[in-house]
Amino acid sequence: MADYAFPHRHLLGIEGLNRLDIETLLELGDRYVELNRSRVKHTDVLAGRTLINLFFENSTRTQGSFEIAGRRLGADVVTMPIATSSLKKGETLIDTAMTLNAMRPDLLVIRHGSSGAVKLLSRKVDGAVINAGDGTHEHPTQALLDALTIRRRVGDIGGMRIAICGDILHSRVARSNVACLNVLGAEVRLIAPRTLTPPGAVEWGAEVFTDMRKGLAGCDVVMMLRLQQERMDGAYLPSAREFFHFWGLDEEKLSHAKPNAFVMHPGPMNRGVEIESGIADHKTRSLITEQVEMGVAVRMAVLETLAKNAPDFGVQPTAQAGAKS
């Protein structure tokens, strides 16, 4: 597998990736976990490469994770928080893309609040684009880090029963995870009130439940999703306490899953809304902090893999050097 040529220029979503694509990234991620656990967490595989982090939506953990991943690989990392920058003022998305493209980045990590925006940008730039979350569409590196976490801690994903619970409707994490886990052969379940269940979710290749106890029965892994505050104001849900009562993960509901089933959450958590603190902090069952660790490793794998496919700007060294300075 080491000599498998990853056939994609960008990572815009899990959709479109096959099993070999995903496993290639996970295996490389596995190796980076070891590097990250060693004393000198550094290689120079991306030396001389430029990575721009372009976050149109505020983010702490994903942005930080990509930054660390890029630096550990030896890339020059620039983070542009567009949400607060002047680039946002009056400039169209395409203008922003053209401006940044002129800076000749090899890798562009982009998060945007609108579904499809990252794909639009990917058509306008020369570097490799990594989708760090677009609207309620995809968040592929989250799905990859979740898969890496499960593989390392729980075992072979094939045949595993995994539940994704909560606000499926608005979750890019859920969409990417369903796609990823399906490709890897898991039996995926979605558990949510009907107002937060996307229309046609049954066609995603997942079984859909409204009753959490029934949905959790026999699950190896329970993935909780973050519930945005604005969903709890009476439009999609009557209240946070009602959500917690029926869909919040507590000891009792978790007892319906397999004994010692693992619990995951992409963060940031709303303790007491979608997950009880005791479970979030559980020493053996919660994989939540491990997910964060896997995030860096899997993003290193993605960056390295896509950098190999990125166009070589070294063809015209003088001009490129000028543009990059």
Next chain:
Amino acid sequence: MTGRTVIYNARVIDPASGFDEKGGVVIEGGVIADVGAGVVKTTAGDLKIDAKGKVLAPGLIDLRVKTGEPGAENKETLATAGDAAAAGGVTTFVVMPDTDPVIDSVALVDFLQQRGESVAKVKVYPSGGLTVGLEGAKMSEIGLIREAGAVFFTNGDKPVEDAGVLRRAMTYAASFDTLVASRPDTPALSKNTVMNAGAFAARLGLRGTPPEAEWIALARDLMLAETTGVRLLVDCISTERSLDAIERARGQGVKVSCSVAAFSLFFNDLDVGDYLTYCKVQPPFRTEADRMALIDGLKRGAIDAVVSAHDPQPTEDKRLPIADAAFGAVGLETLLPALLSLAIREEIPLATILKPVTSGPADLLGLPQGRLAKGAPADLVLFDAAAPWACDRDDLSSRSKNSPFDGRKLEGKVLRTWVNGATVFERG
């Protein structure tokens, strides 16, 4: 209640099973221990009651009752409504959430249940407000309120105008497979109206409620029920066309049921007569053709529930020019007599006409009562199906006397009512 009570020599009617024969019922421990033709005078028991050939049937279940409690106790309390119900053979009623405060929280549901248990002679179930404060903007805590004991959710007489809010509330309610009731009304068409729109309203010089007010809202509600998969109770239809639409939707697999107010089966718009404010109700009395179509629907079992639409209003809110008078009519005590009168006048079998006030509503709510079956709660009514009488509002037990039946001749009188085997009403 200790011991065994034997009611014998009755005409026993169980609408759920279609049973209609001479026999009796044995009550033990508050439940029906035996029922049927085999229960006779010599059946072993501690207390024997000779029904003298009168009809013994399940106590009535009324899905639409307003009291004034909490918030307008001058109109009616749970206690006075309970008295009226017992006198009318109604052993279970559901209170609407449009009280003050609105029943849109677990605490209010608890309050209603506790008050009902402690002061009302019959069984009282709360319905829950579908939206917070019935304001039609935010859904209420449907799951928690349902767990607390609300039997269905409704916005009462204030329709949810925002289709997006209604769609999400229905979608959410479908998560729990709970029943949502909606009285189809389009306020833009019904606002400031008094009675059915038509020639008679025009002659009286009164603003009429066009039937489109019902049809438009109904069409929307049926569509949303279809796409959200919610169980919908269309509350108080009043027109032929509404019944057609519901039956068509039901034929297409939509989980829809419907209720009709007893007054819609009994009166037409001409009964408003000389500006009778007691006949100002929602939905309004419609045309004679509508009334007959609803009776036809009742005969063929298309109507799941007949309700009293009990809505007490004090004299000061009714003794006004009709345009200014309040809507609403009391109905708990006249529900059964109205149906028994119709049974005679329209030649409808008693088991058929009693179904939408017994097993029909019981099935909608999943209640064990409303049927004469071993083990079912001994909620019973004994009545004379043909005794003629004239309704006098001053004889009503309700605190408010606003009955359109006032002065009307009716057939059928309640003789005795039991709740959980205990007598709660007996005609002296």
